[in-house]
Amino acid sequence: MKKLGLLFLFLASIISCETHNEGKEELGIMDEKMENSSSIHVEKPEVADNRKIIWNADLEFQVKDVDESTKDISQLCSKYEAFISHMNLMSSNYQISNHITIRVKNENFNRLINEIKGTSIFISKVEIKSNDVTEEFIDIESRLKTKKEVRERYIDILRKSTGEIKDVIAAEDAIRKITEEIEAKEGRLRYLKDKVSQSTIDLEIYQKVDFKSEPETFEKGFFTKAKESLETGWNIIIEILLLLLSIWPILLIAILVFIWRRQWLKRKKRK
Incomplete structure (x- = not known):
């Protein structure tokens, strides 16, 4: 019984220390992520294959006809295996605009941007941002491995346990908490993998029109x-x-x- 209790205390201390260090390291990761984020007005630079980079582009330009350009952009998305995740068409007294969000594979990111720019008559903005999440990626994978090992130890103790019911309940509760932490980390990892594998292009196209006043309010006869x-x-x-x-x-x-x-x-x- 004393050995079983000591094992519980040992494993609990491992989790406590890991959680404390995790908070400090995550703050460090966030600081470094802010440093690694950059805004450039040129094409996406080449990076090492083992780096985990999240790419985002922000484009704004004028076109001759918003409807025709929207059709052309949809065709380009099909050509480069991209998809439009959001579209918002708006009209005002002086222009018609369409805000489009596109998700595309990293290998087609540059080519799609270059062809989309070809539909413009005047480019207002081309901004490309990168966020290096390699360190966070490795950190999560490492923590997942450690947490899974700790959970296996608890499970093994539970299998071999012949102690009191309170010890069994304590082990089950510890397994449940670790499992929740593992699921949260796995969810974050899936999110990062999706962001790394698919780049995002925020595009706004607009068309200048002759000024038109808003129609008068309808008066009943x-x-x-x-x-x-x-x-x-x-x-x-x-x-x-x-x-x-x-x-x-x-x-x-x-x-x-x-x-x-x-x-x-x-x-x-x-x-």
């Missing part, structure tokens, strides 16, 4: 107003009838009182 007035009057009559029906006992009493009063006044006059 006489016959429309007359029809609505008749409908309103009819609705009022219906509401009054429904009200009278709902208070019919009061009306009946009032009528009976009125009739009785008239009869009483007539008898009084005769006297």
Whole structure:
């Protein structure tokens, strides 16, 4: 029993130390990620194959016709095995614009951007950002390996345990907590893999149009107003009838009182 308790304490201390160090290291990773993020106005530079880079491009340019350019961009996406994840078409007094978000494989990132730029007549902005997540990637994989090993130790203790029920419950609770941590890390790893494998292009195209004032507010004609007035009057009559029906006992009493009063006044006059 004492050995079993010591094992529990040993494994718990491993998890506690790992969680404490994890917080410090994650802060360091975030700082370094901020340093590694860069904004450039040229094509994506070459990087080593073993690096994990998240690429994002931000483009804005003018086109002759937004509808035609949108069709051309959709065809280019099909050509380079990309897909449009979001599209927002807007119109104002002076221009028509379309905001498009594209996801594309890293190997086609540069080529797709170059061909998309070919549909423009004036380029306002081309910005490419990179975020190196290699260190975070390796860190998560390392932590996952450690956590899985610790979980296996708990499971092994649980299998061989012949101690009290409270020790079994403690081991099961520890396994549950470690499993939740593993699932969270695996989720983060899947997210990073998706971001690394698919680059994102935020594109806004716009078309200049002659200034047009907004249309005047529609004013109803006489016959429309007359029809609505008749409908309103009819609705009022219906509401009054429904009200009278709902208070019919009061009306009946009032009528009976009125009739009785008239009869009483007539008898009084005769006297």
